[in-house]
Amino acid sequence: MRRRLLAPALLLLATALGCTEAGTAAPAPGPAALPAAEPDVRPLGRIIPLPASVEPGGAPYTLTAATRIGVPAGAPAVRAVAERLAGLLRPATGFRLPVVTDPAADLVLRLDPSAGALGDEGYALRSAPGRLTLTARTPAGLFRGVQTVRQQLPAAIERTTVQRRAWRIAGGTVTDTPRFPYRGAMLDVARHFFTVEEVKAYIDRIALYKYNVLHLHLTDDQGWRIAIRSRPELTSTGAATEVGGGPGGFYTQEQYKEIVRYAAAAHIEVVPEIDMPGHTHAALVSYPELNCDGRRPEPYTGIEVGFSTLCAEKEVTYAFAEDVLREIAALTPGRYVHIGGDEAKSTSPADYRTLMDRVQPLVTRHGKQVMAWHQLTGDATPVPGALIQYWGLDRTPAEEKEEVARAARAGAGIVVSPADRAYLDMKYDADTPLGLKWAGTVSVRRAYDWDPGTHLPGVPESAVRGVEAPLWTETLSTPEQLDTMAFPRLPGLAELGWSPAAGRDWDTYRIRLGEQAHRFDALGIGWYRSPEVPWPAR
Incomplete structure (x- = not known):
């Protein structure tokens, strides 16, 4: 079943409080009641800032030692964003994560000048088994999307030493633009x-x-x-x-x-x-x-x-x-x-x-x-x-x-x-x-x-x-x-x-x-x- 995040934002609360599909909630957490450990896969869109629209669904994308980051040829600004993403991900994963122009790469950054609805800083993130695609109208939009990729991964991705664990991003689509410029x-x-x-x-x-x-x-x-x-x-x-x-x-x-x-x-x-x-x-x-x-x-x-x-x-x-x-x-x-x-x-x-x-x-x-x-x-x-x-x-x-x-x-x-x-x-x-x-x-x-x-x-x-x-x-x-x-x-x-x-x-x-x-x-x-x-x- 497809569920949109912002109608209203209670889906996040229900997930966090342990609601069942029938709507029965576990007791609300106290001041320090969140689990000590993170889940293996963070629910799509449970990040800060809250995305404009989220459509969760499907199996997650998995970052692996074979992952390559794909960029279009002749787009140095996109490559710069991709290299920055690779630099963020390499220390904790230990993966090489080369930035390539091969369209068969499994983590792809692409510009779509016709995506006017995304504006100057918006992006669309699509996560599915075997492929994650980040699309924006501008390099700035790709950069904002990279921050979403970071936050959808376990927080250990921010460590500077290799962490032995799976690196997954929940399946679905995030379409996101800022309220204010x-x-x-x-x-x-x-x-x-x-x-x-x-x-x-x-x-x-x-x-x-x-x-x-x-x-x-x-x-x-x-x-x-x-x-x-x-x-x-x-x-x-x-x-x-x-x-x-x-x-x-x-x-x-x-x-x-x-x-x-x-x-x-x-x-x-x-x-x-x-x-x-x-x-x-x-x-x-x-x-x-x-x-x-x-x-x-x-x-x-x-x-x-x-x-x-x-x-x-x-x-x-x-x-x-x-x-x-x-x-x-x-x-x-x-x-x-x-x-x-x-x-x-x-x-x-x-x-x-x-x-x-x-x-x-x-x-x-x-x-x-x-x-x-x-x-x-x-x-x-x-x-x-x-x-x-x-x-x-x-x-x-x-x-x-x-x-x-x-x-x-x-x-x-x-x-x-x-x-x-x-x-x-x-x-x-x-x-x-x-x-x-x-x-x-x-x-x-x-x-x-x-x-x-x-x-x-x-x-x-x-x-x-x-x-x-x-x-x-x-x-x-x-x-x-x-x-x-x-x-x-x-x-x-x-x-x-x-x-x-x-x-x-x-x-x-x-x-x-x-x-x-x-x-x-x-x-x-x-x-x-x-x-x-x-x-x-x-």
């Missing part, structure tokens, strides 16, 4: 600096869950993290500090381009953020003429906000902005340059408008679209094509939300990142040792159980470009701490951006999330064991 994860490298390799590791983590944007918060009061050749003091002086008095650090332009290239290989677009006119203390320390009084302030290593501002009345400010944005735009092949615009508490409304009215055209002059925090919609006017990132709370005043809605109605795109739901640095509960709680605590359920398309009153879903999960680092200084705060909330926010709203519900999601623990462990992710989720028994 923008699915972002933000990493703050300004409050605490993270190396190129550490950023690459974060890219690997977000790629697994089909994120397609890495937003890098590169500058703030505590440090400037990107080399600007026309303004060398930004790194020789402004990069030497971080929260708590650590050594800071910065990326050379070649290192930044290396991050961009690495992200591009995962079909992830990098959005650099140069925050202004506030959050600029490191720049003011580097170039004191940007202060209205011309004095050089002392470096700052605390976490308070809102005390710094560029000087709106000085032409040197706009020469500085031109130099920085010109070089950032040249380094960044993606569409957007984020100019911040939030928490400019020391900038008068008139000065804020003057600054943002002059800075936005600098971005567009260099071929990029403006992205900014939602304060841009209050005391200034977004330029055409701007993307507005909303980070307000449930308690944010209605008039501030209406400013965002008005910008959306005027044509601005909206990315939704409410701090009291999407900020991964907020504590899970009052006892969480890491993180902050100025936006409240954000449990795993609270981070998942909302709808980006309807979250902002007056903003039509057609204006919502997607969702972003920011990870600020005032209290986070190691990759292990990033993992603890991102996991397990990061996968849920990915699902909000990818999966149809009609197919999502907390009761089935929490079971799929609990099953991800095996994969977290195999990847070496030090995750937080939320009591809201039925994790596998230890």
Whole structure:
């Protein structure tokens, strides 16, 4: 019998809870009641993000030592995706998995330019005995499908040593497209600096869950993290500090381009953020003429906000902005340059408008679209094509939300990142040792159980470009701490951006999330064991 997954998503819950065909369910699992071991074959579609459509049926496909990965001739972008898939599968399987152009290969990646319904990132996965086929209209779609292949295989596939077991993918068809085109994860490298390799590791983590944007918060009061050749003091002086008095650090332009290239290989677009006119203390320390009084302030290593501002009345400010944005735009092949615009508490409304009215055209002059925090919609006017990132709370005043809605109605795109739901640095509960709680605590359920398309009153879903999960680092200084705060909330926010709203519900999601623990462990992710989720028994 063919059963579609999303009518409704109760099939997943029934399978997980042991329902019979007659519909009699076993008792619901307690907080730690999932089996300690994974099943040999994961039910088709029981992954994160939840696919748009699943038709289970037939015997599984088995990956073997004889498997070859087939790609079309003369398609280097498809071969690159296939080689990446082979590289993911080889360590744990011990199989050679050559990438070949032989049409008789049993694991096939193919492009179908006529598959318009799959869009820019959709894919179709067909699994049957002896053959697995992944079809997409674009290489990006194939890459997203590869993440589904990974998750349909046992979590041990993520291990770096050979695991002796069968590697099967349940039979049937997955047809999958994202709900929103923008699915972002933000990493703050300004409050605490993270190396190129550490950023690459974060890219690997977000790629697994089909994120397609890495937003890098590169500058703030505590440090400037990107080399600007026309303004060398930004790194020789402004990069030497971080929260708590650590050594800071910065990326050379070649290192930044290396991050961009690495992200591009995962079909992830990098959005650099140069925050202004506030959050600029490191720049003011580097170039004191940007202060209205011309004095050089002392470096700052605390976490308070809102005390710094560029000087709106000085032409040197706009020469500085031109130099920085010109070089950032040249380094960044993606569409957007984020100019911040939030928490400019020391900038008068008139000065804020003057600054943002002059800075936005600098971005567009260099071929990029403006992205900014939602304060841009209050005391200034977004330029055409701007993307507005909303980070307000449930308690944010209605008039501030209406400013965002008005910008959306005027044509601005909206990315939704409410701090009291999407900020991964907020504590899970009052006892969480890491993180902050100025936006409240954000449990795993609270981070998942909302709808980006309807979250902002007056903003039509057609204006919502997607969702972003920011990870600020005032209290986070190691990759292990990033993992603890991102996991397990990061996968849920990915699902909000990818999966149809009609197919999502907390009761089935929490079971799929609990099953991800095996994969977290195999990847070496030090995750937080939320009591809201039925994790596998230890």
